[in-house]
Amino acid sequence: MPPLPTDQIGRAYPADTYAVGREKVREYAAAVGETNPLHFDPAVARDAGYADVLAPAMFVVVYCSRPFLTALFDPELAIDFAHLVHGAQEFRWAQPVVAGDEITTILTVRDISERAGLRFDTFETVSRNQRGETTCVGTWSTIIRAGEEG
Amino acid sequence: MTLAPGDQIELRVTPDRYVTVRYAGASGDFNPIHIDEEFARQVxxxxxxxxxxxxxxxxxxxxxxxxxxxxxxxxxxSAQFRGMGRLEEEIVVSGEVRSVQDGVATARLEARQGDARLIRNAVAELRGG
Structure with a gap:
């Protein structure tokens, strides 16, 4: 395994802002099998006190997708895609997200280590809405197997 | 709804053969191992x-x-990813509420598909305990 880019630990990537669209919330909710009308019907969502359709909790993967992919494709991190797997994931939610919100996410490299021939990378995302309130903090753990076949 | 220790959780879902295509579009994850049969077999x-x-x-x-x-x-x-999930085979998510404190329930869950555990050691914190 090539040397670990441990000098990248602690690095924060530039903030990425994602505009939450009503149809994207509906598309995501349908793709994961959600049926609650709060995710689909703006009238039902407004009656419940939301400005527009409510994003499912796991919609966080949509607004964090670009920062996560930016890190995975960063040559400085030297990630070997052919041997990359998503090992673990953790999310802690703080504020609801609705269509019309603008979510700004900052991704930080938390750890890069090696154990038993495997490389472990841990990334943290902190996402905030347009009012500066934290919507979700995510911890993304990837595993890279040693690439014997090059 | 009040959750109590020992409460059981179960959800059954069978992913249809195009769910990964819809999810790729919805999520932005277009890794071909999820959407291209030929590519998946090649790797x-x-x-x-x-x-x-x-x-x-x-x-x-x-x-x-x-x-x-x-x-x-x-x-x-939180969740750990393990086995590879297949299309058109039923997934059973099961779990149990382990504890309740200050109105927050902690549940342990896993997702199985046949003999494969797709997700293990999942821990959910839920309001409503």
Whole structure:
């Protein structure tokens, strides 16, 4: 395994802002099998006190997708895609997200280590809405197997 | 809805053969191992496999439904990804509420497909305990 880019630990990537669209919330909710009308019907969502359709909790993967992919494709991190797997994931939610919100996410490299021939990378995302309130903090753990076949 | 220690959680879902295509579009994860049968086989997989985060979303749904269906009930969810999820085979998400403190229930969950555990050691924190 090539040397670990441990000098990248602690690095924060530039903030990425994602505009939450009503149809994207509906598309995501349908793709994961959600049926609650709060995710689909703006009238039902407004009656419940939301400005527009409510994003499912796991919609966080949509607004964090670009920062996560930016890190995975960063040559400085030297990630070997052919041997990359998503090992673990953790999310802690703080504020609801609705269509019309603008979510700004900052991704930080938390750890890069090696154990038993495997490389472990841990990334943290902190996402905030347009009012500066934290919507979700995510911890993304990837595993890279040693690439014997090059 | 009040959750109590020992409460059981279960959700069954069978991913149809195009769910990974829809999820790729919805999530932005277009890794070809999920959407291209030929590519998946070329890299040694049995065929297209499910996105791990789609499977985690099923665990999130199971936990949310157990808490009475309020989408904001889910405060935190962690999961470890293991086996490869196949299309058109039933997934069973199961779990149990382990403890309740200050109105927050902690549940342990996993997602199985046949003999494969797709998600293990999942922990959900739910309002409504």
């Amino acid at each position: 040694g997989l049995p065929g297209r496999i499910l996105h791990g985060l789609w499977s985690m979303a099923q665990v999130a749904r199971a936990a949310t439904e157990a808490a009475g269906g309020d989408p904001l009930a889910l405060r935190a969810l």
